[in-house]
Amino acid sequence: MTPVVELVEHAPAVGLTLPEVVGRALAATRIVDASPDPYTPGQWLLRAGSKVGAVTITVPGDGSRSVTVRITPKVPITRLFFLLGYSLDPRGGWRDGQVDMAEQRDVLPALAHAVERQIDRALRQGLIQGYHSTDETAAVVRGRIREADQMRRRFGATFPVEVTYDEFTTDIAENRILRAAVERLLRLPGVPNDVRRRLLRQRARLADVTSLVQSQPLPVWHPTRLNARYHPALHLARAVLDGASADHAPGGLRIDGFLFDMNKLFEDFVTVALREALRGTALTGRLQDAHHLDEAAAIRMKPDFVLYGPQRTPLAVADAKYKAEKRGGFPDSDLYQMLAYCTALGLPAGHLIYAKGNAPHAAHRVRHAGIVIHQHALDLDQEPTGLLNSVTAISQQMHTN
Structure with missing residues (x-):
């Protein structure tokens, strides 16, 4: 029987007794953080990160071993x-x-x-049906003759003929x-x-x-x-x-299952919601907008969201961060990243948007720069309407600063 490992997204590590080959397989896939327990032989410490879902990992070879990992999201x-x-x-x-x-x-x-x-x-x-274009070698002319293919493949012979035709089909x-x-x-x-x-x-x-x-x-x-x-x-x-499902991993391991990356899911939601909040205004938002930090254009950067005015002038920049990993609040590294965005774009303010964790909204004015970095916390436990209203409020703050 395949053992089942039950974990919760971003919860503390769990100690489980696993065969050595299975523990190393889990570590190799990086689906969860897996390491041997230094104090208990045969036991592995497993900790889920931002990926949620369920996968079965099979180790190849004689007497192949499998383990199923189920990771429950913190949000409903x-x-x-x-x-x-x-x-x-x-x-x-x-x-x-x-x-x-x-x-x-x-x-x-x-x-x-x-x-x-x-x-x-x-x-x-x-x-539903539609027209599907088909290339075919046929004994009769149907549709259009592909003259170049006919000359290259048939050396001027009349038949068979290389044709392209459109068929109204469900395929x-x-x-x-x-x-x-x-x-x-x-x-x-x-x-x-x-x-x-x-x-x-x-x-x-x-x-x-x-x-x-x-x-x-x-x-x-x-x-x-x-x-x-x-x-x-x-x-x-x-x-x-689209890539969230994996079939193979390093070392010939086989993975059957499906995982969502909550980091990517949160980022996609925030940026799309910010863009939708601008609908009907003269402002536009660009997702994953490419810029450069330096004048030589050697250091590339891609903020999650850049707000532009009518003349395509940058007005604000935002980055979505699913989890604050620091016990005392938001990570300082996020502030440094946002400062770089604001400096390169010539903006007086930047916005970091987190899933609500252990820190409230904060604003920091950078010394000798005059740049204000806002840190917002979205409560994902809200009903959809309330959650969208919260994003709209952040959007309004971005273009009124």
Whole structure:
């Protein structure tokens, strides 16, 4: 039986007795901090960081060993999926009631449930169709002849002919992405049996759609009026497929599961919410905006969010920090980083935005510089409306300083 390790995000280290090979495998993956207990032989100290979810790690070789790690987020599951949904689709995908999370306790079952429900809603009226371009070698002319390919491959022969044609079909990018997400979830351990059965029904609906090859780039889709009912499902499907799921790790270890990085999730939510708070104004916000610290443009920096005025003049800068790691308050290194941003952008103020931890709002005026660095704390235990109102208040402070 595969041992199960239960951890809580950013909680104190837990001591567990594990086989040496399993402990070293956990340390190699860096999913959690793992180190041998110096005082208790055979025991390992495990501490979860910002990654939450569930994975099963299998050590290869004769008598292979496996261990399942479940990391519970400190925020409720409903709040985690609000942060995710709003980041992906701030104008609709996060609305309460779209995905029922009331009975979900763990991240992976909740994710599988959410994806299946959204795909079911998307496909209730049938699969959407679109034009799919196909290159083919044919015995008859269909569509357009690819003249360059015909000359290169057929040396001037009339048949067979290299053609390109557009076919109106359900085998399009949107449906392929949905099928890929369903198949990914079906491969993961820990998906509840009832959700797995529903996912199998969704795969049957998508049976005529091409199955994507793992590790290949996902097909590109563009939001339109015709695929509007697919948008929430496609956004969640991309969350499943975009790199948070890992299949292999160093040393041939196999990882089956799904992890959210709460640092990235919080950063995405804060920056998207700040940008949305500016909607309808003459101001704009740019995410991960690239700048340089030095005049020679050798030292690159990318603040999470830069606020610009009508003439594309920088007005304020912000960085999102999920956790304050220092017992006495916010880390000093964050202040130094923000000071560099403000100096390079010529700004009188900067804003650090944290998930609420052990320190209240603070403001620091830098000596001999006149720069004020604000440190804000967002309470993630608030209901969505209150949380968005808090971000709006920070946005207003940023462009009124």
